[in-house]
Amino acid sequence: MISFFTHHKSGSSALVSFLGQLSDGSGQPLFLSHLGSTRPPTGDGICCLSNAQYDVVKGHVPGFALHLVRNPLNIVQSAYYSHRHTHGLDGWPQLAAHREMLKSVDKPRGMLMTATFCNSEEFYPETAGPLYAIRNWNYDDPAIKTLRIEDGFDKFTDFLRAALGEASGSLKWPDQANFTFEKLSVGRRAGEIDDGSHYRSGDVDAWKAELPAEVVRYVVSECREVLERFYPESLKWAQDHF
Template sequence: MTAPPQLLAYFGHHKCASTWVHNIVGTLCDDAGWRCAYLANEGMFEGDLPGWLAAHPTEFLCYVNADMTQLEPLRGSYRGFHMVRDPRDILASAYFSHKHSHQTGAWPELVQHRARLQQLDAHEGLMLELDFNADVFAEMERWDFEQPDVLELKMERFTTDPLNQWLAVFRHLGMADEGHYGKRQAAAFLWKSCLNVAHRHAHLPTRRQLASLPMERCLGVVHDHRFETKTGGRGEGTEDVKSHYRKGVAGDWVNHFSAEHVAEFKRRYNGLLLKLGYEQDADWGLPGGRA
């Protein structure tokens, strides 16, 4: 049995492609025989992440609403990557997702919030999202962007150039073997991955943990999860407001914000926007001075 030398991790935030990332990571963990934990909120680990990990051996952690407060006791024990997104696009995406498509099973607060959104027009709904996503932006504000073992990424580059961005992730994590895989090595990998998938999904005692995966397989899984595949052939930029994969393009906030939204966003979250580098000038506004 072999495994990564330290905990591997993905750290995300709400509406920052976490479902897409987890699907890719989960598929690769199945192949490798690694245990992948998907944690979306403190309730899933009772507010004690170190204790939960000690009780639930894990090779890859997907902490999709990452709070630095919970990770402080674990510093130095993980190697991972962290993704952010333009907070204005988070708001626009969250509005449609919360109104139409996001699952409510593990998020009872969303049921009441969705009911309110259904009663409001888009302008007032976006205003409501400024309040509802306050915790998301607070977690992004608290994040330590100087961790040496954490690769910092922006969703905008990740989704427009996924193969190269994932290549950087796999290299940073050390989870991919870039050597040549001949027929014998490929057959051995396929056999072990089949045993691992059987262990994961049929609970058979067949796990054969791998230390790494062929890079060809890693990038192949990324290709399998491209936007068009997830949407049944709909291309990026073509909108379906009721789909979890609504549009797939960056900068869509400009199509939904009014001058009033801009003013309120700047009052509450302008510091975060500048910190993340999505604007250089605090006095930004709508393109062309549009009201």
């Protein structure tokens, strides 16, 4: 079993699509779950937990595992637009209620509400939010290798195959040209914004222009250890400007 652990607004939609093609092409079963309460199954195949929680998966990794994280500052700015405009509501009563509140407030207030929602334990059924999950992850667990998803944008095949190394075995990898931002957004280049698209911007530094100071300070306070470890350049920028 090869397991991929990721979180909401961390490239999870593109990753699920990519792993679906990897599974089909390689003749390997794909196990997929959005519930944070789910553990990887035993046996052969590929597993993707798109709202993984460390306390649930620890000690239950039957093979090689990759954990993919995104800059928590960009999670919030991306989630604001997705939660307000584009994300489906089926089976997600928490988001339905949250969307109504987002539509009743201005953008700065809405972004702060988004940050606290993403940091809550009651985010999705049986699932905590992405900020809560990444700040409560044990990054020193030798059974799970953590990577920044930003380092794999537009090159999923090379990125994941290199990370898996010998564990990739005889997998038949998808054409990574099908998973560039331009392809996923149907023609836009990274930085070209469409508020009505699930793939809104593709700019890894969009948070710098989007997030109000209050929101940046909140995320830095809550996720400082993650920023120090994986995004020190973002932490320094935030400290210098706010």
